[in-house]
Each structure stands twice: as structure tokens, then as C-alpha cells.
Amino acid sequence: MMKFKSMQKFGVLTSALALTLTGLAGFSASPAGASGYQKAHAGGTLTLLASTAGGTLDPQVNYTLQYWQLYQATYDGLVTFQKVNGQASFTVVPDLATALPKITNGGKTYTFTLRKGIKFSNGQTVTVNDVKATFVRLFKVSNPNSGSWYNAIAGGDACVATPTSCTLSGLTVNAATNTVTFNLAKVDPEFIDQLAVPFAAIVPAGTPTKDEGSTPVPGTGAYTFKSYNPASSLVMVRNPYFKVWNAKAQPQGYPNKIVEKFGTTVESEVTAVENGQADWVFDPLPADRLGEISTKYASQLTLHQLTADWYLPMNTNIAPFNNLKARQALNYAINKKNIVSLYGGTKLANPTCTILPKGFPGHVDFCGYTKGGGSRYNGPDLAKAQALVAASGTKGTVVKLVATNDAVNSSVAQYIVSVLNQIGYKASVVLQSANIQFNYIQNTNNKVQISLTQWYQDYPAPSDFINVLLGCSTFHKGSDNSINIAGFCNAGIDAQIKAAETQSITDPKAANAKWGQIDKTIMANYAPWVPLINPKLTDFVSKRVGNYKFSLEFYMYVDQLWVK
Amino acid sequence: MGALGVLVFVALICLCAPLYANDWAHVNAFSSNINGRIFIDGHWRSVLQANTQGLGLGVSPIGPTWHLNNYFLGADSQGRDVFARLLYGGRDSLLIGAASALFCVFFATISGLAAGYFGGVIDWIVSRLLDITWAFPVYLLAISLSVILVSSGFSVGPLHVQAGSLLLPIIIIAFIYIPYVARPLRGIVMTLREREFIQAAIGSGASDWRILRKEILPNVAPSIIVFFPLMVAFNMLTESALSFLGVGVQPPNASWGTIINDGLDLLYTRPWVAMAPGLMIVITAGALNLLGDGFRDAFDPKAKLRGSI
Numbered sequence: 001m002m003k004f005k006s007m008q009k010f011g012v013l014t015s016a017l018a019l020t021l022t023g024l025a026g027f028s029a030s031p032a033g034a035s036g037y038q039k040a041h042a043g044g045t046l047t048l049l050a051s052t053a054g055g056t057l058d059p060q061v062n063y064t065l066q067y068w069q070l071y072q073a074t075y076d077g078l079v080t081f082q083k084v085n086g087q088a089s090f091t092v093v094p095d096l097a098t099a100l101p102k103i104t105n106g107g108k109t110y111t112f113t114l115r116k117g118i119k120f121s122n123g124q125t126v127t128v129n130d131v132k133a134t135f136v137r138l139f140k141v142s143n144p145n146s147g148s149w150y151n152a153i154a155g156g157d158a159c160v161a162t163p164t165s166c167t168l169s170g171l172t173v174n175a176a177t178n179t180v181t182f183n184l185a186k187v188d189p190e191f192i193d194q195l196a197v198p199f200a201a202i203v204p205a206g207t208p209t210k211d212e213g214s215t216p217v218p219g220t221g222a223y224t225f226k227s228y229n230p231a232s233s234l235v236m237v238r239n240p241y242f243k244v245w246n247a248k249a250q251p252q253g254y255p256n257k258i259v260e261k262f263g264t265t266v267e268s269e270v271t272a273v274e275n276g277q278a279d280w281v282f283d284p285l286p287a288d289r290l291g292e293i294s295t296k297y298a299s300q301l302t303l304h305q306l307t308a309d310w311y312l313p314m315n316t317n318i319a320p321f322n323n324l325k326a327r328q329a330l331n332y333a334i335n336k337k338n339i340v341s342l343y344g345g346t347k348l349a350n351p352t353c354t355i356l357p358k359g360f361p362g363h364v365d366f367c368g369y370t371k372g373g374g375s376r377y378n379g380p381d382l383a384k385a386q387a388l389v390a391a392s393g394t395k396g397t398v399v400k401l402v403a404t405n406d407a408v409n410s411s412v413a414q415y416i417v418s419v420l421n422q423i424g425y426k427a428s429v430v431l432q433s434a435n436i437q438f439n440y441i442q443n444t445n446n447k448v449q450i451s452l453t454q455w456y457q458d459y460p461a462p463s464d465f466i467n468v469l470l471g472c473s474t475f476h477k478g479s480d481n482s483i484n485i486a487g488f489c490n491a492g493i494d495a496q497i498k499a500a501e502t503q504s505i506t507d508p509k510a511a512n513a514k515w516g517q518i519d520k521t522i523m524a525n526y527a528p529w530v531p532l533i534n535p536k537l538t539d540f541v542s543k544r545v546g547n548y549k550f551s552l553e554f555y556m557y558v559d560q561l562w563v564k
Numbered sequence: 565m566g567a568l569g570v571l572v573f574v575a576l577i578c579l580c581a582p583l584y585a586n587d588w589a590h591v592n593a594f595s596s597n598i599n600g601r602i603f604i605d606g607h608w609r610s611v612l613q614a615n616t617q618g619l620g621l622g623v624s625p626i627g628p629t630w631h632l633n634n635y636f637l638g639a640d641s642q643g644r645d646v647f648a649r650l651l652y653g654g655r656d657s658l659l660i661g662a663a664s665a666l667f668c669v670f671f672a673t674i675s676g677l678a679a680g681y682f683g684g685v686i687d688w689i690v691s692r693l694l695d696i697t698w699a700f701p702v703y704l705l706a707i708s709l710s711v712i713l714v715s716s717g718f719s720v721g722p723l724h725v726q727a728g729s730l731l732l733p734i735i736i737i738a739f740i741y742i743p744y745v746a747r748p749l750r751g752i753v754m755t756l757r758e759r760e761f762i763q764a765a766i767g768s769g770a771s772d773w774r775i776l777r778k779e780i781l782p783n784v785a786p787s788i789i790v791f792f793p794l795m796v797a798f799n800m801l802t803e804s805a806l807s808f809l810g811v812g813v814q815p816p817n818a819s820w821g822t823i824i825n826d827g828l829d830l831l832y833t834r835p836w837v838a839m840a841p842g843l844m845i846v847i848t849a850g851a852l853n854l855l856g857d858g859f860r861d862a863f864d865p866k867a868k869l870r871g872s873i
Contacts, residue, residue, distance in 0.1 A: 405810040
């Protein structure tokens with residue numbers, strides 16, 4: 001659920017199939033940390049540009065791609081996603097732990113041994129007590145996923161209910177053997193993935209149990225945050241206590257200093273990178289500069305397919321979309337190729353008909369709502385859509401679509417409204433700031449009929465889309481944190497989700513097939529969404545940058561770039 | 565006269581928006597036309613054109629054709645005719661500017677007359693209310709109210725204004741400018757109240773209502789007439805700013821502010837989308853200000869209101 005700020009969305013860690021369309025000077029396909037450190041390229045200052053800061057710097061609170069990308073070089077968990085190129089970047093490897101955990105008790109007990117001699121950037125040695133304190137703190141600072149991920153640890157639910165008295169009985173440590181043991185209340189096949197994201201980064205035991213905001217929290221990575229002013233810049237320098245213990249988990253970085261500057265427009269960012277005054281643009285490239293960049297600066301641009309969805313959740317509990325025919329009608333009516341066009345063209349996005357993005361575990365090609373049907377999207381069927389609206393008895397209903405007010409989202413929203421009017425509704429769009437919209441559309445009190453939003457994966461598991469976005473457990477009436485925006489809750493589907501989750505522990509392949517079938521069933525029988533596109537990510541770097549490497553989980557490895 | 569002529573011309577061409585869109589250009593200014601094609605200079609061309617150079621990224625709307633009946637100013641990112649939207653946008657901008665100025669001047673006149681004539685508790689209450697409103701920076705107050713109301717609308721007694729309605733910016737803009745008109749009017753009324761002819765009317769036993777209607781209002785009217793065009797200009801600019809920021813007129817409706825916003829993302833490749841409504845705002849606001857100056861010279865030769873806003 002991480003917020004991909006510049007896309008004006010939350011979603012989480014994106015990723016997926018890397019499709020590098022162009023090769024950058026010095027870019028290679030070798031693993032980020034395993035290709036051998038090239039000292040000759042060490043040094044210099046890497047300058048990154050972002051239009052705005054990403055909020056708090058606290059790794060246990062921040063849920064933005066913007067900073068999760070930087071946390072890769074500053075923090076470590078017991079385990080992490082391997083820092084290599086391509087599909088292998090989805091693999092979890094030991095980081096501060098000496099090895100992957102020993103899993104016993106039918107999948108409910110995870111035992112780690114902590115590496116010895118590793119120090120935080122403040123010089124303090126990492127101990128098992130820091131691990132315990134980290135996970136207790138995670139509940140005390142109200143981590144966004146403490147109630148949906150980490151409450152799987154025995155005692156976690158009590159910590160969610162009363163964070164101030166949290167002791168997290170399910171996590172025990174033994175200083176003599178240097179071991180950490182997690183006892184889960186129930187089997188969770190994704191627990192290891194959840195330990196590998198920055199929320200579970202180990203921080204010193206003395207770290208205050210409140211959101212540290214702009215104050216850097218010490219970490220164990222190759223870099224440490226030196227200063228942070230959300231109005232102007234963030235500075236990372238080398239961690240003086242860092243020594244490589246596992247290059248695939250935490251490799252040595254190249255620049256001596258990494259500076260992310262805030263406060264300029266995306267247009268200015270692009271110009272600065274074109275002129276060599278900065279090295280990378282965090283924000284999505286502006287539509288009116290794409291032509292120029294893709295012709296004059298093609299060698300500095302890379303594209304990556306993301307496992308992410310742009311979609312329209314339709315509120316299945318209020319009119320007109322509490323009517324299946326109305327939901328199916330909109331699925332038939334929207335021309336997804338037009339959405340691709342508004343997003344920047346066929347090189348930047350693909351139309352999609354499924355909940356699970358293409359290339360994601362469990363994904364099956366099918367397209368129920370397209371002219372002629374079949375497995376591929378063939379364009380809209382407006383006549384069918386109009387007939388369905390008429391049959392649903394919802395024609396003439398006033399519909400308000402809530403979207404964010406950035407260029408691409410508002411443009412897509414205006415097109416959707418135009419389609420809604422075409423099939424017989426009285427539609428209009430309500431544009432809101434991204435800071436407001438995502439929570440607004442989740443809260444049932446706001447009676448949002450339909451919205452435009454995006455979801456970027458947290459980790460490569462089908463449940464991260466289907467269970468999180470369409471399971472009964474994530475639908476909370478009257479709450480700003482009800483990520484099941486469509487309000488879809490079906491006991492039969494929920495039972496299938498649970499069966500697939502259970503099966504994924506013993507037979508992931510069969511479980512994936514099951515997830516694909518669930519995706520198909522939900523869309524065919526209930527259609528709570530209109531899936532629109534699977535987007536691609538553009539990375540635009542300066543001419544001097546080399547050694548570009550890309551993680552499917554965390555995107556470009558900032559610290560691996562050469563500026564020398 | 566020149567300013568009045570420009571205003572009448574702008575208003576007239578904007579009023580002709582449906583005529584232009586439906587009967588001349590045959591376009592729908594409010595509906596996306598992403599797959600649209602036009603026949604121009606002997607060729608069929610897409611209104612949104614995919615870049616075919618280099619990596620082939622991006623899609624650009626067609627630029628100005630300079631053919632009055634065929635995407636004269638080109639298309640926006642939805643493939644809509646910019647010129648048709650400019651005319652429709654002008655209708656909304658002028659309507660909001662004029663209607664909010666009317667509301668604003670009406671309520672400001674009532675407040676100014678009541679406070680200035682009756683004085684005492686009424687003056688104290690009205691003045692404090694005006695002070696409170698005045699204490700907020702105009703745009704901050706307008707944006708705050710708009711952000712709150714634009715997505716939910718509001719209901720006061722029998723009055724229900726839906727989210728997205730043009731009434732919202734009209735009411736918000738009228739409200740924020742009331743103190744700027746009411747306070748100078750209050751001052752004028754206070755001065756008038758001490759004049760001999762008013763004292764004589766009071767002495768002769770005329771009712772307050774009669775004095776206000778027959779003696780005060782006619783003497784305040786020239787100032788109100790001077791204020792009105794100036795307020796239309798101010799309000800139109802405020803509306804454009806709010807719409808530009810996404811909290812005024814809501815799409816697919818258009819105003820000059822929303823069109824500038826649409827054009828912002830096309831500034832490098834299709835600058836006319838933003839420039840055309842900008843020019844219209846400059847021309848209209850300039851004409852309104854000149855008209856206001858003209859009214860002042862005619863009705864208020866001693867220039868009591870100069871620099872009062």
C-alpha cells in the first residue's frame with residue numbers, strides 16, 4: 001500500500017517485469033552487489049530531484065516509494081530482498097541475520113541468528129535487544145501495517161489494541177545465543193516478505209517510540225541520513241561504521257554523498273537533468289516533455305513494466321454500482337486504449353482486464369468485458385454497455401467520480417466521466433489533492449460511488465492484490481483505512497482466498513492457479529472494479545550516470561549509480 | 565466606450581458558444597474525443613497524435629489549425645476543441661464574475677447601510693463580522709472554503725448547493741469580497757448621516773426605512789455603480805485562480821481558469837491552450853477596470869473611492 005507519491009497514489013512497492021527498452025552507458029545486467037565493487041567509480045555527489053519531500057523520514061512509519069528506495073542504502077532488516085537486477089530481486093536473502101530462518105512448529109515459529117559485530121551509524125553495536133525493541137516500536141509508532149501484517153506475531157493484536165503497553169510476547173530474544181524467535185498466532189506464508197521491507201528495518205533500542213519526523217533514525221546501511229529538511233533537501237553520506245557482510249543484502253555504495261532536492265517543478269527537474277545539473281528525476285516525466293526526452297535523450301531513459309494496476313473501484317454498496325449490470329456496463333464501455341493514450345502511449349502502459357497484473361504470480365490472461373470477448377482486450381462494446389445500463393434501471397443516476405488533481409489522473413477521470421455520460425448517467429468529476437483523495441475514497445461515510453486509483457505491489461504475492469483489495473477483512477465501514485475501496489465482501493470468494501493462502505505454503509504453483517481462477521471469478525461474476533492499465537516506470541538520468549541497476553521490488557538502486 | 569465595446573464583444577462571442585460548437589465547428593466541448601480525427605488541408609489527422617520519433621513516447625494534441633471552423637486553437641489533452649471550450653469557459657467566467665459581484669455588492673450595500681446609518685450595536689456587530697472576514701487573506705479564505713465545499717456541496721435551510729455547481733464559486737467569491745465593498749460604503753453612509761438634509765429628514769419624523777430608501781441610497785448609488793465593474797473584474801480573476809488551482813469550476817465544465825490549468829501540462833508543446841484563456845482574462849479584466857474608472861470619473865468625480873479596494 002505504499003504511496004507512490006508522484007503518481008499521486010498509494011500502492012506499495014511496485015515492481016515486476018523489467019523491460020529495459022534502452023541501454024544506458026555503463027548499464028549492465030549484473031547483480032548490484034555481486035559484480036565486484038569497482039573502486040575507481042567511488043566518490044562524487046549524486047543529485048536527485050523530487051518535486052516534494054516524501055513525508056516523515058522514520059522507516060517504521062514512512063510508506064512511500066520515494067523513501068523506501070533510499071532506505072535500501074540506509075537500513076537493514078533481518079532479511080531483505082536481494083539487491084540484484086531483474087527477477088532475482090524478488091528473492092529474500094539473509095541480511096542482519098546469518099541465514100534465512102529456521103521455520104518450525106508447522107510454519108508458526110521463525111528463528112533467526114543475528115550477525116555479530118555490526119554497528120549502527122551512531123557507533124552502537126546491533127544486538128538482539130535492538131531487534132525486540134524495533135518490533136515493539138513498530139506497534140507503538142502505529143506503523144501503517146501493524147494491524148494487517150505484523151499482528152500475525154503472537155501478542156500483536158494486543159499491541160494494536162493498546163500500543164502503549166505493548167510487550168509483543170510472540171517475539172523472544174536470547175542474548176546468549178544471539179537468536180531471535182518469532183512465534184506467530186497463525187501461519188502466514190507472507191511473513192518472510194513482510195520482514196524484508198523497510199518497516200522491519202532494525203533501529204537502535206533507544207529510538208523514541210514516536211514518529212521521528214525529520215530527525216534521522218540511525219541505521220546499519222552503507223549510508224546514513226545526515227540532514228533532512230522537507231522544504232529543501234535530504235542529504236545522505238557514507239555510514240562510517242559500515243562494512244560489507246553480504247553484498248547481495250547491503251552492497252557498498254558508490255557516491256560519497258547523495259542529495260535529494262525538493263521544491264522544483266517536474267519541468268525544471270527534467271531541464272536540470274538534461275543540462276547535467278542533476279542526475280535523476282524522481283517524479284513521472286511530464287507528458288509534454290516525453291517526445292523531447294525520447295528523441296534527444298533516449299540513451300538516458302529506461303522503461304520498466306510495473307506490477308501495478310490503475311483501476312476504478314466501484315462502490316458495490318451504493319447506487320448505481322450496487323447493481324452488477326451497472327458495473328458490467330462500465331467495464332464494457334471504457335476504451336482502455338484511450339486510457340493508455342492519456343497515460344502517454346502504448347510504450348508506457350498496457351490495457352488490462354484482470355486484477356492481477358501481467359507477469360505477476362497467478363496472473364491469467366482473460367478479458368470478459370471487451371468486444372467479442374476472449375483473452376485479449378479488443379476495445380469497448382458501447383452498445384452492450386448501454387443495453388446493460390438500461391436493463392439495470394440505473395439510467396439517469398447522478399454519478400460523481402473522485403480522482404486526484406494531477407495532470408494524468410484528472411485527464412483519465414475526465415475521459416471516464418465522458419464515458420459515463422455517454423452510457424446514460426449524469427456524471428461529473430471531483431478532483432482532490434492526492435494527500436486527501438486516497439483516504440477520502442476509502443471512507444464509506446463519504447459515500448463515494450466510484451473513484452480512480454492505483455495499486456503498486458508490496459511484495460510478489462497475489463494476496464497483496466486480491467485479499468488486500470477485495471477481501472472482507474480489509475473493508476472497514478467509516479474508516480479512512482479501508483483499502484477495499486469497492487466495499488466488496490463475498491463469503492464464497494473469501495473462502496477461496498483463504499484456501500489459496502493456505503495452499504501457497506505447501507504448493508505455491510497450485511495456489512497460483514487458484515489465485516488466477518479467483519481473479520477470473522471476481523471479474524466475471526461480480527466486477528467490482530474496472531481494471532484499466534498496467535503502467536510502466538520511466539527513469540531519466542543524467543549523461544554522466546553509469547551502473548544503472550533496477551530492482552523489481554524497490555526500483556533503481558540509488559547508491560549503485562556511478563557519478564565518477 | 566471602447567472598454568464597454570470590448571466587453572460587449574467578449575460577452576457576445578461567449579454567448580454564441582453553443583452556436584459555434586454545435587452548428588459551425590460540430591464539436592462537443594465537454595466530451596473527450598481521444599480517437600477523434602479531423603480533415604484539414606486535404607488530410608485526415610488524429611486530434612491526439614502519438615510521437616513516432618526516438619523511443620516513441622508521449623501523445624500530443626493537435627496544435628492550432630487557424631481554421632475557424634476546425635480546431636482553430638487546436639485540441640487539449642482530451643482531444644477537445646480549445647476554441648469551443650474557450651467560448652464556453654468565457655460564459656462561466658463572466659457569469660461567475662458578474663453574479664458574484666451582484667451578490668457581493670447587494671449584501672455589502674445592506675451591511676454598509678445598516679452599520680453606517682444605525683450605528684451603535686448594529687454597527688459594532690456588522691463591523692466585527694466584516695473585520696473577521698477581512699482578517700483572512702482573500703485567496704487563503706477562498707481556497708479553504710472551496711476545498712471544503714467543492715467535493716461535498718452544502719446545505720443551509722432550504723438552499724442546497726451540489727458539489728460541482730457553479731453556485732459554489734459564486735457564493736464563495738461573493739462572500740469573501742463583501743467587507744471590501746461594505747466598509748467604504750459604511751464610511752460614506754456615516755458621513756451622509758451627519759449631513760443637514762438627513763438631519764432634516766430625521767427631524768421631520770421620516771421613518772428610518774424611508775430615509776435609507778429615499779435619502780441615503782440615492783446618494784450611495786453612484787459609489788455602488790463604480791464598485792460593480794471593478795468587483796466583476798476582481799471576482800473573475802479570483803474565479804480563474806480558484807479554477808486554475810482545481811477548486812473552482814469543476815471539469816468537464818470549463819472556465820478560463822480551468823483551461824489554463826489544462827494547458828499547463830502542454831506549455832512546452834501546445835502553448836496556445838494556456839495562452840488563449842490568459843489573453844481573454846487580461847482583455848476582459850482590463851476592459852472592466854477601464855469601465856470602472858470611467859464610471860468613477862462620471863459618478864464620483866472627487867474620486868472618493870480611488871484606491872479603496
